[in-house]
Amino acid sequence: MxxxxxxxxxxxxxxxxxxxSVGLYDxxxxxxGMGTKPDRKRIGIIADSHGNLEATAEAILLLKGRGAGLxxxxxxxxxxxxxDRAAAMIDLILEHDVLAVKGNNxxxxxxxxxxxxxxxxxxxxxxxxxxxxxxxxxxxGDIRFAHSLPFDTPRAFYEPIDTGNTRxxxxxxxxxDFRILFCGHSHLPILFRKSDGRVTRxxxxxxRPTALERTGRYIFVVGAAADGECALFDPAxxxxxxxxxxxxxNRGMGQRLSQxxxxxxxxxxx
Numbered sequence: 001m002x003x004x005x006x007x008x009x010x011x012x013x014x015x016x017x018x019x020x021s022v023g024l025y026d027x028x029x030x031x032x033g034m035g036t037k038p039d040r041k042r043i044g045i046i047a048d049s050h051g052n053l054e055a056t057a058e059a060i061l062l063l064k065g066r067g068a069g070l071x072x073x074x075x076x077x078x079x080x081x082x083x084d085r086a087a088a089m090i091d092l093i094l095e096h097d098v099l100a101v102k103g104n105n106x107x108x109x110x111x112x113x114x115x116x117x118x119x120x121x122x123x124x125x126x127x128x129x130x131x132x133x134x135x136x137x138x139x140x141g142d143i144r145f146a147h148s149l150p151f152d153t154p155r156a157f158y159e160p161i162d163t164g165n166t167r168x169x170x171x172x173x174x175x176x177d178f179r180i181l182f183c184g185h186s187h188l189p190i191l192f193r194k195s196d197g198r199v200t201r202x203x204x205x206x207x208r209p210t211a212l213e214r215t216g217r218y219i220f221v222v223g224a225a226a227d228g229e230c231a232l233f234d235p236a237x238x239x240x241x242x243x244x245x246x247x248x249x250n251r252g253m254g255q256r257l258s259q260x261x262x263x264x265x266x267x268x269x270x
Contacts, residue, residue: 041068041069041070041235042066042067042068042069042070042232042233042234042235042236043068043069043070043071043072043140043232043233043234043235044059044060044063044064044066044068044070044071044072044230044231044232045063045071045072045074045145045182045222045230045231045232045233046059046060046063046071046072046073046074046098046222046225046230047073047074047075047076047147047183047184047185047222047223047224047225047229047230048074048075048076048103048184048185048187048223048224048225048226048227049073049076049077049079049089049224049225049226050076050078050079050082050105050224050226051077051078051079051082051083051085051086051089051226052225052226053085053088053089053092055225055226055228055245055246056073056077056089056092056225057092058245058246059225059230059245060092060096060098062230062243062245063230063232063243066232066243068232070099071096071097071098071099072098072099072100072101072138072145072182073093073098073099073100073101074101074103074145074146074147074182074183074184074222075100075101075102075103075104075105075106075146075147075157075184075185076103076104076105076106076147076184076185077089077090077093077100077103077106078090078103078105078106078109078131079105079109080105080108080109080112083109083112086109086127087123087127090127090130090131094130099138099145100134101134101135101136101137101138101145101146101147102131102134102135102136102147102157103147103157103184103185104147104154104157104158104185106131106134107131107154107157109127109131110128110131110132113127113128113131114128135152136151136152136153136156136157137150137151137152137156139178142177142178142179142180143178143179143180143181143182143235144176144178144180144181144182145181145182145183146181146182146183147183147184147185148160148161148183148184148185148186149161149172149183150172150176150178150181150183151176157185160185160186161183161185161186161192161219161221162186162188162190162192162201162221165201166192166199166200166201169192169194169199169201169219170194170199172219173192173194173199173217173219178217179217179218180212180217180218180219180220180233181218181219181220182220182222182231182233183219183220183221183222184221184222184224185221186221187223187224187226187227188221188223189203189204189206189221189222189223189229189231189242190202190203190204190220190221191203191204191210191218191219191220191221191240192218192219192221193216193217193218194216194217194218195213195215195216195217204220204240204242205242206242206243206244207241207242207243207244208241208242209239209240209241210239210240210241210242211238211239212238212239212240213238214238220240222242223242225245228244228245228246229242229243229244229245230243230245231243
């Protein structure tokens, strides 16, 4: 049987806590984390790496260089076809304290490792423990991070929000209470904006910050790292920036960083 998801709706994580942050809370108990002020760290966002270690490592370096104090991966860091790279990708995520949410490919790799007919080796056991602990949704105040829908069900990371129109986004704004949702899955960088009761679907220009209205609600579909995309959000200024990977001085550094974590050519996952 497939491995089941066993998480609260929102997972509390100490890295969102502190004297200057709201922290995460479990909506079932409505208990908030320590602190009373919104977290003002810049948030670096990565999605849909699909086992591409070099692009992910380059995104990490680029976002840290742009002042990101918190890194979040929106799922599908693993790939169900290229699952021999899963161990190295997990090492990279752990090495750089990247907070991750679970995508459909991560769930498939988890179920491969949990298959009793093919018990994993020692490394596979560690990978399975990590993947089981990765939540489907994370939150920071009124911000949500998910692979697609911000709900704790397998449907949430399989169903796309962007289908070329605003229908699913309109439903989601009514179904959930987030102000901003950052998600992946669809690979195409796009935003949905709800303002004055109207929902629009808009392209996100690269390297040009998008200013968020204080009274607006947003869904940002972050482009895939495997396609050369990542993003930066500054809660203090309300600016979101789509960033292209593979430009400038970081080019090539990602390859060295990914190899230092563990080269998939020499470390099969199981």
